[in-house]
Amino acid sequence: MRGGGHITNLSGTSRRTHRCGELRSEHVGQRVRLGGWVHRRRDLGGIVFVDLRDRTGIVQVAIGPGAPPEVRRVAGADLASESVVEVEGPVTARPAKMKNPELATGDIEVQATKLAVVGPAATPAIPVARGKGEELPAEELRLKYRHLDLRRPEMQANLMLRHRLLQRARRTLSELEFVEIETPILTKPTPEGARDYLVPSRVHPGEFYALPQSPQIYKQLLMVAGFDRYFQIARCFRDEDLRNDRQPEFTQIDLEASFVGMDDVLGYVEAVLVDLWDEGGHTIARPFPRMTWREAMERYGTDKPDLRYDLPIVDWTAQVKPLGVPFFESALRDGARVRGLAVKGGGALSRKDVDQLADAAKQLGGAGLAWVKRQGEQISGSVGKHFTAEALGGIGVGDGDVGLMTVGPDRVTSPVLHRVRQEVIQRLGVKPKIAHAFTWVVDFPLFEPDPETGKPVFAHHPFTAPHPDDVARLETDPFSCRALHYDAVDNGNELGSGSIRITDPAVQRRVFAHLGLSSVEIDARFGFLLNGLQAGAPPHGGFAIGFDRTTMLLAGAGSLRDVIAFPKTTTARALFEGAPSPANPADLAELHLEVKP
């Protein structure tokens, strides 16, 4: 094998025997060859110490007075930060008082007998080795000099975790008899959903491919084709404005299975998530609890509730109505509900805290936030004078607690109270009951009102099957219809979503018609799917796990950009390579394109 067959260490190559971070006391006495980057150099005159770094860690190389003159010359003059060196020499135990307990390799060092700079480095534009307490460089610079930023141990750990998660997902799904199949990147524009990235065709003037927003239709056709269980680590593209947790291209663990119902799909996804979290060092229990969408909205005001904490939203209409609070009166007459949060220990919230909560509520279009605080016999707050101790007891506000409440239509009060709940938890520093609170959210509505017209529009992609009990009301009462759609949620983060698909081509045509597509358009855009469904389609459904977000959570990273090697900025630019950039005129001409000035 390598190095003439006597090296069993996988790290070894024809140029090195070990990686830097793996040397220990057991290697003392061995002669090793290493390659790595100069992390730091400490030149004491007669002796020079070099911290040599690779992806496994750091080891100290010592060049003492006994080292060969050439080695001493290189160590004294040529070892600029971040240059690549190869070093050879014996591993020695450090004297007792010179061990470094903060370093995994701190009991030993390498005495250099050969030393060569094989990759000289210009002074780095941003530091790789940071001093204690030194802030990270501006993110703009980290993205521009990504090759340097990626040398930092934190980024290396994130990307190596990402690697392990990918391998684990592949293994778990393969063991569950899922088949990994790739689908096209050059595909067809979709009429619904996010904006597509378009790719002009050279061979077909005026025609365009689109990059996939997801492999949705392809994976359904794979079910029609009989592959039974499919998965893919799929790159997806959506041309929409970005966020901290949204990139224009992103990765999903995409899966689909045949002859399944919802329970089967949830089981497969749980298996993957449990293994991914295990890979990240967390034990989580199966099965995950389930909650209907309606319940989530009612108790938490969001479809991705954070169940690490108690503190549900409660309907206080019945208790509050008799009190005759002026702030609520007119809305109550219009049939609105009063909903609120009984915050245990909320007395610790200052007047300023409550005002800031109210401001946050107003930003979301809420009427404002009413509050009542009880401390011993004293009852205070914006609506305090309307409450007796008994009335407070009736809504669960005891001594030292605060009741926060608002009035209005659910579509306003739900997001307001969700926001207030999060803020309260954060401001009071409430400790989570458990580290990871997974839940399924099921029974999503099939339609939602168009924000402008109020007309029903599909809440999900148009391949989602309606709940069989609700199909009869599709036309008569669309908003009451549920979809066979489900989300996986962890600690208030949406990890992914899926559904059972429509397999009846007639139903699928009705849904497209509902979207306002003529039968000509339907055949032009979705003919290949409908043909498939007519060719003998098994019942099927699937899921897509947002892999970047999952990795971000497991890495404890603050941004998606910290778990993606080469991410885009919030304006979808790549600062490292400088994309996008103007095309040269000859290329445009060949693509039959003109750019308007």
Next chain:
RNA sequence: GGGGCUGUAGCUCAGCUGGUUAGAGUGCCGGUCUGUCACACCGGAGGUCGCGGGUUCGAGCCCCGUCAGCCCCGCCA
């Protein structure tokens, strides 16, 4: 498309109420140093105060515009 925050040395930041020659730490360059591990110590170089315009006797600081990065709303079937 809208709102907010930030932009000063290679990097991280300070810079008062608008007032003399814009500072610190680190990095970089030169020097001393045989047990350091953010080595220490001595010396030095290094600035389009993002960019453009305006107000003012005078602008890093105030005003307008613009660019970039970040955060949020809209958007993301």
